[in-house]
Amino acid sequence: MLKLEAVERHFVQGENRLVILDQADFSMESGEMVALVAPSGAGKSTLLHIAGLLERPDSGEVYIGDQACGTFTDQQRTQTRRNSIGFVYQFHHLLPEFSALENVMMPQMISGLSRRQASARAAQLLDYMRIGKRAEHRPAELSGGEQQRVAIARAVANSPHVLLADEPTGNLDPVTSHYVFDALTALVRQSGVAALIATHNHELAQRMDRVVTLADGKIVPADFG
Numbered sequence: 001m002l003k004l005e006a007v008e009r010h011f012v013q014g015e016n017r018l019v020i021l022d023q024a025d026f027s028m029e030s031g032e033m034v035a036l037v038a039p040s041g042a043g044k045s046t047l048l049h050i051a052g053l054l055e056r057p058d059s060g061e062v063y064i065g066d067q068a069c070g071t072f073t074d075q076q077r078t079q080t081r082r083n084s085i086g087f088v089y090q091f092h093h094l095l096p097e098f099s100a101l102e103n104v105m106m107p108q109m110i111s112g113l114s115r116r117q118a119s120a121r122a123a124q125l126l127d128y129m130r131i132g133k134r135a136e137h138r139p140a141e142l143s144g145g146e147q148q149r150v151a152i153a154r155a156v157a158n159s160p161h162v163l164l165a166d167e168p169t170g171n172l173d174p175v176t177s178h179y180v181f182d183a184l185t186a187l188v189r190q191s192g193v194a195a196l197i198a199t200h201n202h203e204l205a206q207r208m209d210r211v212v213t214l215a216d217g218k219i220v221p222a223d224f225g
């Protein structure tokens, strides 16, 4: 569902060559939740950006679903991002002037669904995330946990193959984190999306199917030992 093959990424700063990904391989299945746990600066965001087609690797291949994306034009990458990849960030990035429902409708309408179809699916997703009653509220009228549940609903609105999350509960208190994480888990299981979730929260990481980390430019199983 998501596969990285021999992916390389490095940055050159003056005399220094900083290798972030070095012939890195990784794959995950539909419905799987994988935690990405690594120290600050190890390259988690870089990896998520490459997997999410926001950044191109220096070499290697990224597969989304069955599609190899290496030869894609920028337009094809944007199209694949819109239709096949969902993103959740530490801060919700909801559009402040729109209601929760409209925020979840937005990506679907950009992908060509009618207002009626988008609204029906958005309402269903908000119900599923147990915030159906807040559908008409704007983000500023919602709690942090509620905002993040709307952001998750928005990320899966187009039924993506892959969900990429960068510290999705990083801005929430521990109780709310668990609540949001439970909602995210239920959605992943129900939708069959492959979810790669970068987190510093070891407790949440250990509740996922697998935990991986970055070591010497490779993506390897994490050992919390």
Ligand SMILES: Nc1ncnc2c1ncn2[C@@H]1O[C@H](COP(=O)(O)OP(=O)(O)OP(=O)(O)O)[C@@H](O)[C@H]1O
Binding pocket: 011, 012, 013, 018, 020, 038, 039, 040, 041, 042, 043, 044, 045, 046, 047
């Ligand atoms: N465009 C860039 N040019 C130069 N160096 C970069 C660039 N982007 C990232 N880096 C460097 O690559 C390394 C990995 O960065 P990245 O943001 O992927 O780390 P991270 O694991 O997500 O960190 P954090 O947990 O702090 O967000 C860092 O040392 C960073 O300074």
